Amino acid sequence: MSYHRFPICKTSGKVRFGERKDIKLALRQANRNRSQALLNEVPCSRREIRAYHCSDCNGGWHLTASPECVIRLVPAARSEHTHATAAGAIRRTGADFGRIGSKVA
Numbered sequence: 371m372s373y374h375r376f377p378i379c380k381t382s383g384k385v386r387f388g389e390r391k392d393i394k395l396a397l398r399q400a401n402r403n404r405s406q407a408l409l410n411e412v413p414c415s416r417r418e419i420r421a422y423h424c425s426d427c428n429g430g431w432h433l434t435a436s437p438e439c440v441i442r443l444v445p446a447a448r449s450e451h452t453h454a455t456a457a458g459a460i461r462r463t464g465a466d467f468g469r470i471g472s473k474v475a
Contacts, residue, residue, distance in 0.1 A: 379427050386430035393421040393431045400433075 379386045387393050400416040407414030417435040424430045 379424060379430060379432065381426040382424065382432060384432045386424070386427045386432065387421070388430060390421075390431065393433065396433060397421065 376385045376387055376392070378384070387396065397418060397420075400418040403416045404414050407416075417437075418433040419436045421431050421433055424432050
């Protein structure tokens with residue numbers, strides 16, 4: 371027999387959280403698990419991202435997960451802009467605000 375800290379919804383088959391604070395803790399733990407898996411470079415199956423109120427559970431809450439997204443890498447388009455142009459624009463913009471210690475009119 372398996373033990374669950376929270377009961378299971380008979381309609382959806384998902385874990386039923388009784389209060390909103392339980393949902394927040396569960397989402398935080400799922401986020402921690404994803405971060406830890408990323409640091410250890412191992413796959414993680416935790417994809418819960420939000421919670422919703424279930425009308426069938428008599429006031430219960432459920433977690434819902436994002437679909438697994440497939441990342442497809444494509445070559446970047448060549449740009450005609452150069453870094454020198456952007457750096458010059460930043461320098462010109464910074465000059466408008468004055469420097470530290472100087473008086474701005």
